[in-house]
Amino acid sequence: MSQPKAREQYAFDATVQSEIKIHPMNFPAQNVFDGGSAERLLASMPSRLTGLIERQAIATPDRRALISGSKTITYAELWQAIGRAKQLLKDASVVPGDRVMIVNENSIAAVAFIFAATALDAWASPINARMSAREIDACRSFSGCRTVVYTVGDSSSAADHAARAHASAYDDPVFGKVALAPTDMNARPEPVYPEKERQTAILLFSSGTTGAPKGVRLSHQSIMYMGGNMAELRKITPDDMFYNIAPLSHVIGLGAMLTTAIWAGGTTELVAQFRPDNFVAALHANRISYVMGVPTIFAKVIEYATASGLSLRSDRLRFIAVGGMPLDLTLKAQIENAFGLEIGNSYGMTEISPITRSPGATVGKTVGVPQPGIEIRIMREDGRNAAIGEPGEIWVKGPNLMLGYYKNDAANEEVRRPEGFMTTGDIGSIDQDGNLSLVGRTKDVIIRSGFNVYPVEVEAVLSQVPGVALVAVVGRAVDGNEEVIAYVQPTAGRQPKIAELEAWAKENLTAYKRPTEIILTNELPIGPTGKILKSVLKADLAGSSKQ
Structure with a gap:
């Protein structure tokens, strides 16, 4: 395998992205996979997110920054x-050091107050x-915030809370109508x-898919890394429309999308509530060049377009990416066929995002290669380093690792590992070319x-059966053992037979x-970010077992 370029000269291009270094370490692993230097990117960042x-307001004040509904504003106006x-x-x-909660749905007001708070x-x-x-109320009490901002002009839910x-x-x-809660002195x-x-x-308050919400502290550098890395890796330009x-309130929306567009001087259309018909209308109106979301979002778009006899091809759309949850190969093929584009993938979590990304199409079920400044170890249960291709x-x-919970x-102690590493709780493997593949979660x-x-393996197999839209696999405790339970959501107008699914399995x-x-x-129960809520399914199983 070729060695990466010198850290001081790291270039953000597809060639360098494939040059993953493996070098010896004394403890606890012999192999560390890293994506080269992030020094140039970090040096190019301002001291604060705002x-x-x-920069954009000075360089291109009249360029479109945000679109929300019928309103468009420039970088100068923002x-x-x-x-x-x-x-x-x-x-x-x-005052500096205070916490400010912004109860919102995607809107210009939300962006203004997120950046305003960080500027202070x-x-x-x-x-x-x-x-x-x-x-x-639980998040407000836990954070001890000075005040709460509600984006009441853009969200009836926010208005109710206000x-x-x-x-x-x-x-x-x-930014329209907002409301501020009484100050907590x-x-x-x-x-x-x-x-x-x-x-x-x-x-950010994140429960991921495994438990109670935790408050994740992300630095200015961490958020800027999400955007700067993506902008350079995928060659985002001021002409791009996100x-x-x-x-x-999710790292994809705030970091991988909004901050990426701002870094490059592009335009972001803020979508408060996702609807497949609105997405297709925006696509046909050439308002989308770049879109990223969890795989279930694209499954819904394809289902709607198929039922309505609509094409998902667009001359303006140039990049589709997924993240946030595993992507099975059947859905990947459906997305690529429907949009006529190869799909990009990435892997990260609220605590550190990204970990891996692809500059373009990924190989099979891989989720990209380590990004600049990111180091990865794959650890076996016995504490030793996993071999190439071996899961661990x-x-x-x-440089984008959280500051802590x-x-x-x-x-914090639960995820902390020697030499500044943290465990993701995920199981994965890295191939000879540095591509990371996900196998599952240790807790799943x-x-x-x-x-x-x-579960991800079983889900990938069942999703290949015609007529299957989504699959979620969870465990059910029985006497001294666990059973594998699969929930299957059919596509509209189709009803696969259980016998057919069992035969395929x-x-x-x-x-x-x-x-x-x-x-x-x-x-299937879907959360606000598009992830399947397996906790709901497990609770349903637990309730059924007691009856």
Whole structure:
């Protein structure tokens, strides 16, 4: 394998992306996979996240920055709106180190207040307005925020939460109507640091797919890395138009989409609530050149287009990417065939994103190669380094690693590993060319009769049966063992037979991996980011077993 270019001269192009270095380490692994140097990218960053918008406002003030519904604003208008949002926060007694919650659906107001809070060296904590009152109250109490901003002009859900909080309304010619909760004068600011890699910019609440929400602290450097890396890797230009369907309360929506477009001076269309018909209309109107989302989003688009007899081809669209959850090969082929484009993939998590990305199409089920500054170890259960192609737990570190879980030392210790690494909790393998493949999660593994069953493998097999739209596999505890349970959502107008699914599983899976039960369901539970909520399915199984 060729060695990567010198760290000082690292170039962001497809050639260098394939040059993955393997070098010796003393403990605990012999192999570390890294993507080369990130020094040039890090040096090109401003000291704070808002500096990215200031750059564009100075260089190209009249270029379109954001589209939301019928409103379009330029970078100059966005920069000025952030200034007014900053003043509202100052008037609410927000000081450096405070936390500011922004209860929102994707909107210009949400962007303005996220950046305004970080410009004050406060921590912006965007929260999806479609969360329940109980969930939002829990996040507010936990964060100890100075105030809460509700984007009431763009979200009826945010307006409902604002009314409950007795928030005061304000109106702005650019970002529209917002409401601010009464100031909490007992809020205590956290320490502030001048370095972009030390100062918290964003506090995201993430449960991933495994448990209770945690407050993840992301630095200014971390958020800028998400955007800068993507912009250079995938050659984003000012002419690109991003269709942002991921919530700004998620790293895909905030980092991989919004910050990427801003880094390159492109345009972002903010989509408050995803609808397949609106997506297809935007596609046909040539309003999309770049889109990224979880695979289930694209499955819904294809289902709608097929049922409506509509094409998904567009002269303007040039890049489709997925992230956030595994992509099975059947759906990958369907997406590529429908859009006429090869699909890009990536792997990351709220705590560190990206870990791997592809500059273009990926190989099979791989999710890209390590990015500049990212180091990966694949660790076996016995603590030794996994061989090339052998699955193991994925450990990572890099310049975009989270600063830690807020007020949760136990969680920090749980993921911390030697030499600055953290465990992702995912199982994966790396091939000879540096491509990472995901096998499953350590906590999702189903142990059946002493054998490990990875749900993603079973899901990939069942999804190949005609008439299957989505599959979710979970474990069900029985006396001293676990059973494999598969939930299958049919495509519209199709109803695969359980016997057909069982026969396919028998042909393509060894005995211990085959589902004990296959359950057909009209609709799998999907969260606001498009991920299948397996916790709901497990709860359903647990409830059924008690009856």
